[in-house]
Each structure stands twice: as structure tokens, then as C-alpha cells.
Amino acid sequence: MTRRLLSLLALTVLALAPGAAAAAADLSQRVLRVGGDRDYPPYEFLDADGKPAGYNVDLTRAIAEVMGLRVEFELGAWSAARQSLREGRIDLLQGMSWSEARAREFDLSPPHTVISHAIFARRDGRAALSLEELRGRSVAVHRDGIMDETLTGMGLGQELRRTDTPADALRLVAAGKADFAVVAELPGIWLTRALKLDNVVPVAHDVASQRYGYAARHGDAELMARVVEGLAIVKKTGRYDAIRQKWLGVLEQGRPSWAEYARYGAVLLLPVVVVLGGTVVWTRSLQHEVAQRTALLAREVAERQQAVEQLRLNQAQLVQADKMAALGVLVSGVAHEINNPNGYLLLNLPVLKDVVLDAVEPLEERYRAEGDFRVGGLRWSRLREELPEMLGEMIEGSRRIKRIVEDLKDFARQEDAPRLAPLELNGVVAAALRLVGNSIKGATRHFEVSYADGLPRVRGNAQRLEQVVVNLVLNACQSLPDPGRAVRVSTRHDPRERAVLLVVEDEGVGIPPEHLSRLTDPFFTTKRESGGTGLGLSVSSGIVTEHGGTLRFSSREGAGTTAVVSLPVAAEEGAA
Template sequence: MFRYCLCVCSLFFLSAFDASARGQTDSTNNLVIIGGDFNYPPYEFIDKEGNPAGYGTELTKEIAAVMGINIEIRLGKWSDMREAIENGEIDVLQGIAYSAERAKLYDFSPHYAIVNQSVFARDDQPTSINSIEDLQGKEVIVQKHGIMHDLILEQDIKINLFTVDTHADALRLLASGQHDYAVVANLPGLYVGQEFALSNIKPVGQTFAAQRYGFGVKKGNEDLLAKFSEGLAILKNTGRQQEIYDKWFAALERSQYPWKKVGQTTAIVSLLLLISLGGIGVWNRMLKKEVNRRAEELKQQQKQLLQADKMASLGVLVSGVAHEINNPCSLVSMNISILKGVLRDSEGVYEAHYQQHGDFNLGGIPYSRMREKIPYMLEDIATGAQRIRRIVDDLRDFARQGPLDLSEQVDLNLVAEVSIRLVDNTIKQSTFAFSTELNKALPTFLGNKQKIEQVVINLIVNACQALNNPQQGIKVFSYVNEVRGMVCLEVQDQGRGIEAGDLSKLNDPFFTTKRDQGGMGLGLSVSSGIVQEHGGTLEYESVLGLGTRAILSLPIHVRGEAI
């Protein structure tokens, strides 16, 4: 404290001496206007009592006291503050991020903080953002004239920018379901998200390096900036800056759970438990193995009984549900065709009225917007009806009773070629790298060609849906497994893969890893039933993050066998 007071007094006398020597008026007689953002916590903001607060605000006040500067702090919209310093209405921005372009307009003090910028997204957009190019073509919310607004404009990338006054406005707008992403400072963004309980948004990546954050003045006002830089250096050297930093930031660090200490305690307790239980564990191991073996036998028997009962019950249930759904679905499909004709016939009347009388409401929405949306809305309804019909067909297949007619000699290669043609559009939309390798000497099998086509289509569509981007590939190839006496078709994808614990559930009815994409979990269950009736197997191998192999195996038809 003695060193701090001595330093302050010395600087005060030196400043007074220097000012009198140059014939200038004492700085305490001149009012310096300080500008800043009114909603940028924890750096600067208006508190509940209506007063300027925050880490940067408190630094400003301390520097003014040390340097003997008479100040007035004005916090407002950031775009207004940028305009005010350009017009000479304020003298200093107490918090501004540095960039090379901004350095052409402003002079900057040494930074007192490092600010990271984050891309925030809603939970329904889990994609991570690794570079600014990932935002191309997206709707992005930024603070007007903020550093991210400036930097994105400098990049000249095709991003649809939407500007707001504050970071809070950006995150609230995103959380309400509007636009795709918000790019804001990480710490203010987290503060705002916590304050307003915006639980459906989260940071998904960073696009720019961290920025230096400090005081800024209009180009040419070096004398004033030098005082703030000098005052900041004094606060740093005396430890006062660290005290202010701890006030605003250390509380966050202290509030984090002490995992390290918990881990150490847990390790000690675990070690003691291991020592005490070691002897007991060795004695119990052999007994446990025997108990587990017998329990597993009982469990498998119980599973088989439960599965048989479940399948019988589900068969009765879904056959009735399929019939009830199909009737209104047919009505929807028929009415959609009529409505499309009505729209075509009425477009001219609507457009003429629009040209003569201007915009008008149609269904509560301006016609200027509805004329483009109605065809897409009708098409979405038609697509939805078709999807319902496909689900009904799956339900019917699932509930089907009685054996299939398996008297047809089937070429698995021809089945694969037909299936690929039927889903050609899906393949083209999903991947640029689709290939086939079909063994021309493939023997036939006895079965139902149409039903095996259904199985292969399900496998190819699942592979397409597993891809993360079109660069990832899919390969379909056939071969003979002479050891097993099987003809085989494999569908390999380079997609996201499947959790090891889920592989055994893939053939279970209504199990799906794509519930959020509308998956019903019937495709593979139905396919498994078809393959089993053919005396074959449907197996899966997968590595998470690398891809999945689906192997369809069917018994070879030996010439001379009864058909």
C-alpha cells in the first residue's frame, strides 16, 4: 500500500509539473467522456440500479482516480457508441476488440482482457462449426458494428447476416427459433444464456482467433490514450487490476465443482476398498461364474418366451392400426391432388388482385409470402402422406401372418441392380462415391424376389442416412461363402457408425437410432423377418465414426433340389 500511494503521488506531481511546463490546463479540469456497451457482461453493462458496472467499467474508474482524470461514463447501444466516437461526442471507448482494419480508425491501449468469440446454435442443429466457411449460405445473427460483424464483412463470404443491438438480443432471437446461428463473444453469451434460461442453445464452435480487448480512442488522440495506458500499467504493477479481475471472474472459477479434490479422495477410498475386498473377490470369482452361467441360460429362455409373446401381440395390434391409418391417408392424398389443381386455377386471380390492389392477407399471412410457400406446403403434405403410406405398408408387412411363397429361383445380383435403380435418387442426394462389385458367377437361391428387394432397399437407404456428407461412400458387392453354403450381399458405408450396445437391437421392432429424423424402427425388423423365412441371416458390423457393414446371407439353391 505504501508503494502504491508513493507511486500515485509521484505520478500526480510529475503530471502537474509537465502540464504547467507546457502551459496546458490541468487534466482534472477537463471532462473526459467514456463510452461503452450497456449490455456486455461481465465487461460492461448497466446494473439493476441503473448504474454502469463491470470489469472494464471498474478499471476505467480506478484509472481515472490514479491519473487524476475527470470522467463521465456513458453506456449505450454499441453501434451508437461507435458513431459517437466518430462524431467526437465521446473521447474513449473503454472496451473495444482490436483488428487490423479497426487500427486504421482507432488507437488502442495495451489489452486488459482476451475475448473469444463463439458460434451458438439451437439443440436441433448439432453440427459443429470449425471455420467461417462452414457458415456459408446460413442465416447468422451478429451484433451491429461488433467485431464479428466487422470481421465477417471483411471475409466477403456469402453469409446472410442479421444485425441486432446486443448479444442478448442475438441469443434470444436464436432461441426463439429464428435464423441458424448467432456469433457472439463467448463469456457474455454464456452470461446471457444463464440469465435468461436459454436452455435450447449452446456453443458449437469458434470461427476466429481470440481478440485483444482494451481501451480505444479516435486516431490521433494519442495523448489521452497514453494516460489510460499509463494508468492501466500502474494498476497492473500494484496488483489492483488483478483484484478487480478476481472480483468479476474468480467467482466463476470458485463456483466450479472441485473435481480434482473429489478425484483424489475417491482414489484413496477406492484403494482402501480394493485392499479390503481383494481377498473376498478372489474367493467369490469362481462362484460368480457358475451363478452367471446358470442365470444367463434362464435369461435366454425368458427372452425367447417374451419375444414370442410380444411379436404375437404386436402383430394383432399393428394390423388394426394399419387399417385405421390407411383410410384417412388415402383421403389426404386424394384431396392434395384436388388442392393442387385449385391452386393452379386460382393463381392468376390472386396475382391479378395483387398487382391491382397491392398485398393482402391469405390465411393470416401476406400473399407476397404465401404465393411462394403454398406449393411447398402442399408438396410437404403430399410427401408426408406418402411417408405415412410407406409406414402403413411396413406395419402390414410386420403383421403379416403365414409363410411366403419361396418357390422362385432368384439371382441376387438382379435383385441388387433393381433395388439400386429404385433408390437412385436417394443415392445421388446422399453420396458422390457409390460403387458396386457384383460377382457374375453368383448361384441362385430359392425365395421371393420382391421381398428380398425390399430388404436390399432398406439396407441401402439406411446406409445413405448414415452418411455425414456426400464425400463419404457406399459400396455394394456380392460373393459366395462356400464354407456356409451361402450367397451374400454386403452394403458398406463410411458413415457415423453404430454404438456397440445397439448392434444387437437393430432387428428389434420399433428400435431406431434415427427417432429425431422420423424413423419408426420397422425397416430392419421387417427385413430380418423376411430373411429368416428364407433361411438366411442379416448381420451387422460397425465401428463408431468409421462406418457399418450389413451382410445379407441366403442359402444357395443346389440344382436338382425340388422347387
């Protein structure tokens, strides 16, 4: 009850915010396009007449009615529906399972139900009691569904047979073309009955439970607020329970009732046995109710634990962000303090060099007249050759200090809404490499950098892209077991993909296959004992995604790792 009151309070505050009334009116005046899966019964599907039906459809209609919204359903292949939301061709997906990756891509509502997944197999086939036992077996899954993502993240991508619908996955099992299918349990039971796949049964129940709710594009806060408010009202009025019972409760029926067993017993057995049968019925009923309530409580506990863990991660991210902000201020202050004395050096060293060069001729005359002599403790015969070179190195060193300080100030500068503009990737890479020059020298004797000529420009923010390059190069250096291993950085153009690529390769220890899919997860690190925070690659992935690009990794244990950043060519470059 407290959680519902807080949700309604938050929605009320949002409704009173400036511009909320105008946005609400805009939503009420247009038809909202709601997408979903055409073959995911009983949640959403096209019925025999080709019309949208199911639990999700009825729930969306109820929400639209109480909120004064007009909706139009577009049910199709799940993968295509998800892409349509991503590209703005639809406004809302009425059913999406929660995951961290999806939460980064879309705005997700609180769940309106929890979906349990099961492993299905042939009656005469081999059983599997958990997802781990699927390794090495042929597994059919719904393409781009939550179990496709889950099993791929577990490193089972090679064993997967991806299908357009859950029904196709179950058909593969029935035909002996796959050992198992992992689908949501209620759709799986519904489809095996509807398609008369009598040789396919669930062999492991509740192998994964997922929160299931609405999804909208990032930033569509008003639409999501209206949906969440409507869902709360529908639940409060009791319509939610009626819709749920209509679609999800029906699959729990169909078994003979204990009353029927008692009736048969009355005909065949003594009255005492009838009494015993009634007692058994009562006991079973109590057990069933206890089991249901226990399962419900367990799911609520799991949801709360997930919420607490997410809160902990968010708090840790805020602490780390505060540290980075403080570090930026510190870097700016130190840079200012270094620039002042370095400015004196840059101003005075050229004058000193001219003075020394003017004094060379008189000293040479003395050398020819008197022979070798000492100047500043060193013999003139040696000093006259090294002095100009020493002064030149001092001037160049001061200039290098100035470049590094300027790069540090740019790197530490914070921008709440970074501006994107056409830029040269080669220049960004060069600036980042100057920042980590000492780390590179300390890690390897074999560093190579290759800049492609004539690269088209990309649209981006130089400061944030420098952060990506720094993170990737430092990770590569830290992976080397000794300075004899190499690190290579290169840029290139991929005209077919209309993209500019940055490739960072190392000959380090490599990454285990089970860790490869988690590299960009927040706070995941294999270097915790050496001070790693697990935020570098996560932040880098977010920056690349923000620029419309991709960050991919490939690795072999003991043979090194390759990171590839792909950034789209700027629109004006593509037009040229």
C-alpha cells in the first residue's frame, strides 16, 4: 500500500510540473501506437480473425479507457516490434521483460506481472533441471527474447537455435531438431495444447523469473507516467484481477477436482473412506493455498532484493561520480599551478639559448688560444657540442609540459550536455595518447600507432571520446604480463558500414569466455585487488552508444584482446 501511495504522489507531482498539462492534452488528442508480439499467448497474440487479443491487450485497453487515451495495436514479430520502438515508429511496447541492458535502452514501467520460464523437451528425451545443464545441447529460443539474451550472456550463444516465435521453438523440439526449448511457461503450455504437440512437456519449471511491464523510448516521461497511473487505477478498481483471471488463471484449471474423487470414492468405498477422502481434500487445498502464497512471497522478496541491489549500485555510481568530479577540480587547479612556472621557462629559455650561442665564439677563441678548459665543471671540448642540444631539449620539454597540461584540462572539463560536432578521430587519439604516454612507456617496449590517411570526420565530443581512448589503452597496458608484449592502436575507414573504426589490440593475458559478455557491466572487474573500479569500460560503452556507435571485444586467453570502436561518419561527410 505504501509503494502505491508513493507512486501516485510522484505522478501527481509530475502532473503539476510546468508543461505537464500541455503534454497530457497532446497525448489525449493523438492515437498512440502500441506494439507487441503476434504469437505470445496468453499475453498477446492475433486471434483467428487476425485481431489483437490477450492479457496485455485487455490491460492496455483498460488503462487507455481510464486515462482517456486512444490506442492502436500493431502486433508482429517481437524483434521487429522492439526495433520499431527503438526507431520511434511505435510509442509503446505493452510487454517487455526487465534487464539491465534493456533499462539502459528504454524507459521501463514497474512490472504488471512476473513471467516464469521453463525448459521444454520431448517426453522420451533427456531432462535438464537448470539453465547450466543446457551446455553442449541444442537449445531453441525466441529471437531477441529475454532468454536469448540470458543464455547468450552465459556463453551458450553457439548452442542456440533462434526462432521468430515461441511456437517455432517448440515445433523444433517436437520434430527432434532441437534438444530443448526455453520459453515462458504459460505461453509454452498454451502453445503445446493449441498446436497439439503432445510429445513436448516442461521438464524444469521456473528456471528464470522476469519482471514484465511496459516499455517506452528514453525521455518519453509523460507517456510512461500516464501508463503507470492508469495501471494503478485499474488495479485499485479490481479490473486488473479480472483480466488476469481471464487470461492467466485459465491454465491452472483442467485437473479433476477433489470433489469428483470423493464422489467416486462414495460409490466404491465405505463411508469411512469417504470421510478420509474429504480430510485429504481439505489438507490438499490448504497445502495448495500455502504453496501459492509462499511462491508469491518468494517473488516479492526477490523483487525487493533486486531493488535493493539496484539502489546499492546507483549509490556506488553516485559516489564514484562525485570522486571523479572532485578529481576534475583538482586537475584543473594543479594544471594552473604548473602552467605558471612553465610559462617562465618557455619565455626565458629561448632568450637564454640566444645568449649562450652568442657566447660560443669568444669561448672558442679562448679554446684555440689556451687549449681545453672547464666551464661549469665540464670541459669546453665536450660542452660546446652538447650545450645547444641540451637547451633545445629543455625548450621542447617545456612545450611538452604545456601540451600535456592543456590535454589534462580538456580531459577533466565537465559538460552536463556534451555538444557533438564534426571532428577528426586521429586528432582525438593523438591527444589521448599524450595523456597516457608514461603509462605506455612503463608497460611495453613495443607500442605501435597507425593513423589512416583521409579519414572522414565523425560527429562527436572530443573530450568524451578521449576518455574512451584513454580507458581502452590503459586496459590494454594493464593486461600485459611483461614489457616484451606489444600494444597496437590504429584507425581506419569502413566504407561499407559508413563508419570510422578505432582498434586497440594487445598481446596480454586475454579474457576468459565467461567474462567477455560482462566487460561493460557497471562495477564488473577482474582487477579489484589492484584498485580497479569496474566503471571504465561501462562508461566507455555508454559514451560510444551516446555517439551512435558500437564497442565490441574479442579475445583469446593467453593471446590478447582486441577492442573495436565503430563511430558513424558525420552526415555532411556521408553526403559529400
